[in-house]
Amino acid sequence: xxxxxxxxxxxxxxxxxxxxxxxxxxxxxxxxxxxxxxxxxxxxxxxxxxxxxxxxxxxxxxxxxxxxxxxxxxxxxxxxxxxxxxxxxxxxxxxxxxxxxxxxxxxxxxxxxxxxxxxxxxxxxxxxxxxxxxxxxxxxxxxxxxxxxxxxxxxxxxxxxxxxxxxxxxxxxxx
Ligand code: HEC
Numbered sequence: 001x002x003x004x005x006x007x008x009x010x011x012x013x014x015x016x017x018x019x020x021x022x023x024x025x026x027x028x029x030x031x032x033x034x035x036x037x038x039x040x041x042x043x044x045x046x047x048x049x050x051x052x053x054x055x056x057x058x059x060x061x062x063x064x065x066x067x068x069x070x071x072x073x074x075x076x077x078x079x080x081x082x083x084x085x086x087x088x089x090x091x092x093x094x095x096x097x098x099x100x101x102x103x104x105x106x107x108x109x110x111x112x113x114x115x116x117x118x119x120x121x122x123x124x125x126x127x128x129x130x131x132x133x134x135x136x137x138x139x140x141x142x143x144x145x146x147x148x149x150x151x152x153x154x155x156x157x158x159x160x161x162x163x164x165x166x167x168x169x170x171x172x173x174x175x
Contacts, residue, residue: 052145054152054165061153064146069154072134077158079112084134087114088158102130115155115162122151123166123174139175144168 066075073079077088085093085103090111093100106121114122126147129137138147145168155162 051167052148054156057149057152057165058156060146061149061151062157064142064150065153065157068138068142069150077154077160086112087154088112088160099133102133113160115160115164119151119155119164119166119170120174122155123147123171126151127171127174144171144175147171 065073072084073087074084077086079086079093081093082095083099085095085099090113093103093112106117106125125135126142127137127139129135142150148166148168148171151166151171152164154160155164155166
């Protein structure tokens, strides 16, 4: 048997009030709390040089490539015959020796598939450019994470399927 005196109306009211407050603030407050917890833990986990996922590198790399590199190598990665080498496709790059020789000397130019060359040479070409060519150094323009992203992109886009994932740390030590 419930004795009404054990449930004074103000207690019932305040309980109902708390419930209403919780329902009103609920989703937003809980959302903010979740974000705060996530930020806290990602801050804890992240060292000086965070490891980026392949998906993150590919997404950022695509943006950088299209803004910075596609003017010459084309958005398709196919380059322009005789002027800008393709980074994809496995077709010979028909161009004057002054263009093809530096690539061959690096042991890097292999039928247009950039992924067949080493990651180290790839990073080096983007950081320092290729002397006496229109492939300029990008070390001043792009930071380590951006170069890691664009190299990862080139090695995995357009059917290049090296699976290589380049981290900012690798670019840092190549500088
Ligand atoms: C102004 C035009 C131009 C732009 C912009 C440019 N490149 Fe190049 N790139 C070249 C040329 C020309 C070569 C070939 C140079 C040579 O060997 O004489 C080249 C070569 C390369 C190579 C070596 C290719 C191979 O098969 O060995 C890589 C890798 C490369 N570029 C990546 C990039 C990336 C990444 C970007 C953007 C951050 C970029 N390039 C922007 C003109 C350009």
